Amino acid sequence: VMVWLRRCTHYLFMVVVAVNSTLLTINAGDYIFYTDWAWTSLTVFSISQTLMLAVGATYYLTFTGVPGTATYYGLIMTVYTWVAKGAWFALGYPYDFIVTPIWLPSAMLLDLAYWATKKNKHSLILFGGVLVGMSLPLFNMVNLITVADPLETAFKYPRPTLPPYMTPIEPQVGKFYSSPVALGAGAGAVLSVTFTALGCKLNTWTYRWMAA
Helix, strand or coil, rough: CCHHHHHHHHHHHHHHHHHHHHHEEEEEHHHHHHCCCHHHHHHHHHHHHHHHHHHHHHHHHHCCCCCCHHHHHHHHHHHHHHHHHHHHHHCCCHHCCCCCCCHHHHHHHHHHHHHHHCCCCCHHHHHHHHHHHHHHHHHHHHHHHHCCCCCHHHHHHHCCCCHHHHCHHHHHHHHCCCCCCHHHHHHHHHHHHHHHHHHHHHHHHHHHHHHH
């Protein structure tokens, strides 16, 4: 009974990782609301998104050992987030103003690194981590380029239900004047290696707990 209980718990862990990583990044696309700090927010949120994608996707990937699992994990996060973002639509904001973080291409690169290195875990950590960290800010910049003008939209669709810190205000000084993509990718390339290693370690610890 204990063996099956622990095996089932392992699957429960996988669900918990998927759900919680999505919950933790559900508002990561809302840098569009911080119109006065949008570039800074993109950099900061890029790191948080990279963390949750790299840890969760690597956990899934090394557990199954099947390239493609990371992409599946990214898809789960994307679907969950789209559902959650429906709340903004319900508040009256148009679809072209609602931002959903783009995880799938980075997750695909993680799968590719795992497959191309013949499932070498260390290469996955090094190559996969760097690829995820560098690519995620780049793909998410598409959100800032294509989204409807934040200030115009915010004042066209005012919502008193928004908390004060989410209320868009006129742009102020205090942005990262260097490229937010370069800053996010630079930090992500370094930190993602650690994040990916944590995902592998999480799987190892869970296996050991199951086998005990």
